[in-house]
Amino acid sequence: MTLMTAFTLPVHDAQNHFRRLLKAMSEPGVIVNLNNTPEGWLPLNSATTSVLLTLSDQDTPAWFTPELSSETAQQNLRFHTGAPLAVKASLATFAVVNEQVTAKQLADFAQGEDVSPETSATVIVQVKSLSGGHMLRLTGPGILEERMIAPQISDVVLNALTERSHSFPLGCDFVFTCGERLLAIPRTTLVEVFDVRSR
Template sequence: RSTRATQKGDPPMQLQLDPHWRPATQQQVFRRLMQAMAYPGTIVDLAFAGPARASLAALATLLDHTTTLCDLDEVLAERDRRFLEARSAPHDDADYILALAQPRPEADMAPQLGTLAGPDQSATLVLDGEQIGAGDLLLELRGPGIQTAVRVALTGFHRDWFERRAAWTAHFPLGVDLLLADARRVLAIPRTTQVAFYENGRTKG
């Protein structure tokens, strides 16, 4: 993904890529994302990937020309869309969906959930919010990769996303995997994770 000047008489010039587009950085990001998926609720720091938001650093690592992307709220710059190389698709046919986390999901929002024969043919939903690790919205996570339970605090994430997720993951192995991101950090909530709201000292399904 680098470009050299080809105009006659100009010296060769390497395009300076932002860190999140560099293979070495993407390898580090990939390892962090795999850690997040293996241990749901664990917050991983992607600040080393440069000034880009963590959602873009994750997408830059996971996407290529073989994948499809729905930029639900059209937040990606045109240059970033070109570098991602992923083909555009509607939300019900995309491998990856990028969405702002604060607006509630539209009523017709329907990501791919996979099939019994191909549960991997489902979407990964990347929610970009204000802050993970602090806030008034508290989730309690249980399931594989979690010793007992882990609580996650969020700011700028609409609770309707998690209520809709409950419906999307009701018939395992069908479902969606979530990546929650803020400016520099990411945590994962795979479809295998049970999520409850934690309010007034108790959980609500």
Template sequence: MNERLDTAAILPGLQDPVLDAQRIFRSVLAAISRPGTVQALESVPTPVPLNPASMAVCLALLDYDTPLWLDPAACAGRGVREHLRFHCGCPLVEQPARAAFALVTDSSALPELEAFARGSDEYPERSTTLIVQVSGLESGGGWRLRGPGIPATAHLGVQGLAESFPAQWRTNHALHPRGVDLLLTCGNRIAALPRSVELEA
């Protein structure tokens, strides 16, 4: 039996679901194709503790075929499950390794990257894309990035992740073409860390 939705907790979605989702998708694609750049996304109604960029990504990318894992902080937010199920239709899963997408609203409690699906040599695309909310995000300073989509090097300033994250990312990058991809969000901004990118802290 399907769990009944608490419709009182559901906020409005995109004003124009087709055109707005296309604009958001193009911005996400720009972030992925040019690692180190920060893109601004549509501002959308957002249940706490999600930020507008995370919600916009969910509205544009998630559907019935994209299982989603929520971190404990997101699960505790009033109306988060209802809002996502109503607007995205995505099934929610309990195990990170079963998720096509994972939403991490408390970056300080980000699980080890190895907890998520990393694909296989035959099907590297069967991996998890993590949407991770951080406390600070800006082009320049911080990490040095190298890889596809970066002419030489790029710099990305990120606050809110554990000190162990760069070492975890090096392990993840070494698995390429396997591995997870990250979409970092802060407010209405987004930057991407594809698995193909090298990171130096």
């Protein structure tokens, strides 16, 4: 096994990154910079690695899209957090994907249940950039009126965000990562493709 670094100060860094993640989830679309991130467990970037280190434990199975499913990442996740690998996508608490994720894969992730919506999956999407993509308008809790974002996401992911198949409180939360930065779009957020002509 190739052992990679985790947090330099495990308790302090995990607490700090948890606060940053909480900010991202409570203020959808706000880009958050993570400080003191570990080196990414290739092919995972630093932000994805930090999210997994901060939130994973033995009760949170992780699933990786084939393009990100390296032995190094899987072994280090188990070593540092105790998190098991999900044997299938529907059992994942955290799903780590990139722009090659398919609509079927996204549909397979847990959407929660009426009596336990918290059992839905969190989908971590590695992107090339958090800007320069489709202009999206976000509205909902944590947003005063509206917030504009433009992460570079695939049409499959865009459709999953704008055409949610389940009504709140069901559905997946999304976290988009690039380098040491991230933004979140929780299932409470309404996402629309922005058309300047609507102004």
